[in-house]
Amino acid sequence: MKLQTILKLPDCRVLSEGRPEREVTRVFCCDLLSIAMSRAPSDSVWVTVMGNKNTVAVASLADVACIVLAEGVSMDRDSLEKASEEGIAVLSTELPVFDMALNIYRAGME
């Protein structure tokens, strides 16, 4: 499915658009960076509560397409700028990690 579909999900705020035409294939959940680094699939949507610059660095290096910040976590302007530069989408939601991941999965990864 296209990233575009995820950008349009309800209960989400789009903080960075990334590349809406990009094809996304998996959803991945983890907050520990060195686990995410090695386990997050390429072109995945990564749901986490860690919203700092290191999250963006890991996403970029692991070729993650989209970061979804759950539990109302936000991201500072600097990190968002970096995400835009790298073409990574960033979304924020009040939903818990599991609920959000399930929504993404149901939107077209089943």
Add this chain to the structure above:
Amino acid sequence: MGDQLIFTYDIDGSDFTRAGEASSSVKNKLKMLGVNSEIIRRVAIAMYEGEINMVIHADGGQITVTVSDDDIVMVLADRGPGIPDIGKAMQEGYSTARPEVRSLGFGAGMGLPNMKRYTDQMEIDTVVGKGTTITMKVAF
């Protein structure tokens, strides 16, 4: 023997937010060189973990990446506290990361194991109180 490309980076040990920039830069360079994407991914993971460790545990240092016909070699040298027990440090889950670093998402104790897993060869040269040099090789 063909040409070698050498990239060097000074890693600032005081700035968490910039940690990863050297790895990003290498990743982009390898992309431009047309290196196979799986190899790029392995180099990026291993180098990032090493770069972050230099910032979190060792107050920065220097990284040299050499790209030649047969392989990519990364040398990460710091003058940090050294690693007293390499066997322990290599165990998955072992971490001495401070609480403020853990709150950023570090400290799973997976960095060194990742570095070993994603490279073909890894050597740790460390002296307590003097520093650590880690050499990693990924073959083409």
